[in-house]
Amino acid sequence: MEKQQNPLETVHANIAKACKIARRDPDEVTLVAVSKKHDAAAIRPLLEAGQRVFGENRVQEAQAKWPELQENFADTKLHLVGQLQSNKAEDAVDLFDCIHSLDRMSLVKALAKAFDKKHKRIECFIQVNIGSEEQKGGCTIADLPKLVAAARNSDIPLAGLMCIPPQDIEPAPFFALLDKLAEDNGLSGRSMGMSGDYETAIMLGATHIRVGTALFGQRA
Ligand SMILES: *Cc1c(COP(=O)(O)O)cnc(C)c1O
Numbered sequence: 574m575e576k577q578q579n580p581l582e583t584v585h586a587n588i589a590k591a592c593k594i595a596r597r598d599p600d601e602v603t604l605v606a607v608s609k610k611h612d613a614a615a616i617r618p619l620l621e622a623g624q625r626v627f628g629e630n631r632v633q634e635a636q637a638k639w640p641e642l643q644e645n646f647a648d649t650k651l652h653l654v655g656q657l658q659s660n661k662a663e664d665a666v667d668l669f670d671c672i673h674s675l676d677r678m679s680l681v682k683a684l685a686k687a688f689d690k691k692h693k694r695i696e697c698f699i700q701v702n703i704g705s706e707e708q709k710g711g712c713t714i715a716d717l718p719k720l721v722a723a724a725r726n727s728d729i730p731l732a733g734l735m736c737i738p739p740q741d742i743e744p745a746p747f748f749a750l751l752d753k754l755a756e757d758n759g760l761s762g763r764s765m766g767m768s769g770d771y772e773t774a775i776m777l778g779a780t781h782i783r784v785g786t787a788l789f790g791q792r793a
Pocket residue numbers: 607609630654655737767768769783784785786787
């Protein structure tokens with residue numbers, strides 16, 4: 574009987590397949606395992622299997638969970654994928670290695686200040702409200718050039734752009750648009766694609782995919 578793949582192996586196989594079709598090198602795609610709402614017991618098997626990049630969406634939850642896990646897996650990288658309040662910027666800079674949700678001028682200022690104070694600069698993705706949705710986080714497409722310029726002026730290391738496309742509609746056009754916006758703004762990284770659409774995102778240039786449910790199962 575064939576050995577059953579675990580979820581991490583399945584995701585790796587799907588990444589490899591999508592990269593092959595897109596003629597891309599799988600090393601260009603970073604899998605961010607989004608472990609929000611999952612506890613240390615759920616996370617540890619992935620660490621033991623070699624996964625080293627994880628995503629969390631709340632600073633406080635990450636502060637509670639990760640320091641202990643990182644004692645045994647010191648080379649783990651933590652990415653903040655959720656909205657960041659300016660008053661949590663310093664805490665975020667302490668704990669995280671990358672922020673995917675830089676989306677406004679006030680946060681550029683708060684992060685620049687936190688970087689100076691902590692003598693540490695971490696890479697940031699600018700989140701774009703790619704579907705121009707009323708409720709969604711992310712800067713508008715119109716505001717993007719200004720925000721990119723402000724981040725560069727404040728010595729914020731920019732990794733690229735990030736988006737969460739509207740739900741229940743084909744994501745490919747939104748991924749293609751983010752890819753174009755990144756190119757127009759001279760940015761190399763594209764954080765796009767989640768459990769339901771990461772293969773599509775890879776075909777359209779994703780460099781960072783943020784996958785939760787496909788690795789950990791449904792969240793409570
Ligand atoms: C929760 C979350 C994900 C992961 O979503 P899944 O559908 O569970 O893969 C990715 N990105 C962000 C910003 C999230 O908040």
